[in-house]
């Protein structure tokens with residue numbers, strides 16, 4: 001069976017690897033003309049690492065990443081609000097959290113796919129159904145015909161827009177800056193992620209491998225983040241936070257800082273039709289507040305390959321895949337949306353109450369919720 005995947009992001013590449021391991025033929029079409037080492041950092045949670053373990057990729061990822069053993073939500077001065085100790089999950093699941101440069105992860109995945117099956121500079125413009133086949137037209141004037149199409153083309157998916165036109169992208173009215181710097185963090189930060197919540201802003205510190213530090217900063221905006229933050233001075237914005245945050249910001253070359261607005265896809269009920277299936281952000285883009293977007297697309301990749309291996313009828317296989325995955329992926333979208341709103345409260349009393357509740361809530365509650373996310377049902 002031959003598959004065409006549109007999109008060589010984390011979801012598309014992992015799906016290609018998983019499908020090839022099951023003996024399927026795969027062609028991938030990606031709009032970027034070259035696969036440069038780009039992006040900031042990414043955190044791969046235990047669910048994603050269990051998938052990579054099953055695909056035989058966990059060792060190489062561990063070698064190139066930093067082992068994270070606790071997740072902390074803290075206030076501006078780095079006082080703990082709540083903490084998740086990941087040690088018990090490591091023992092139980094045999095995998096650990098890995099913080100890695102996105103570009104490095106992409107390189108690892110790309111090495112598993114023969115270049116002749118990866119077609120770069122192929123931005124999909126239009127799709128036309130011809131009997132049981134799909135004709136894919138690219139912006140460079142070429143086209144490709146396929147029996148089975150996997151849409152892994154991210155939140156603004158052209159595949160989704162064609163087959164499921166009634167979907168809505170939601171704007172969280174939050175802007176996110178991301179960067180990577182080389183810096184020696186104090187020992188206690190080496191294996192933990194700290195996310196610091198302030199007044200309508202937050203800042204995350206993620207130690208990577210080789211002395212690199214990935215960080216993210218978020219702020220609320222009203223209408224247009226580009227005009228509202230045109231002259232944004234991050235150092236000033238986070239001057240009330242612990243001084244280590246200013247140090248991290250000032251040590252990062254400004255031209256290396258990435259800025260995005262935060263969006264998600266309002267949960268949809270159907271990811272497949274006949275011979276077309278969506279995966280990853282194309283099907284269930286979430287806000288990044290739980291660090292689960294890529295992890296969910298990685299789960300999709302293995303789940304899809306298992307469904308296709310078991311069930312030869314494509315329609316049934318896609319339906320089984322959706323049954324396996326939709327509840328969890330859409331649950332992440334909803335939960336993450338709520339977390340984002342709570343994280344960036346601006347009201348003084350609201351924040352006081354939030355912080356008190358968080359301090360009083362036993363850590364075991366967060367650990368229980370994490371256990372559900374880390375569990376794979378396939």
Ligand SMILES: Cc1cc2nc3c(=O)[nH]c(=O)nc-3n(C[C@H](O)[C@H](O)[C@H](O)COP(=O)(O)OP(=O)(O)OC[C@H]3O[C@@H](n4cnc5c(N)ncnc54)[C@H](O)[C@@H]3O)c2cc1C
Nearest residue numbers: 007009010011031043124153154280281291292293294295
């Ligand atoms: C600030 C931020 C921080 C995040 N942190 C984390 C984290 O720590 N952990 C985590 O698990 N997730 C995280 N995420 C989410 C994660 O980045 C996404 O969920 C993940 O990248 C989705 O992968 P994907 O392959 O489905 O889509 P994408 O990564 O969007 O890949 C889609 C691919 O399709 C290509 N494409 C798009 N349109 C076309 C077209 N028309 N024709 C051909 N190709 C096309 C694109 O060029 C791209 O390569 C974060 C997201 C943000 C915004």
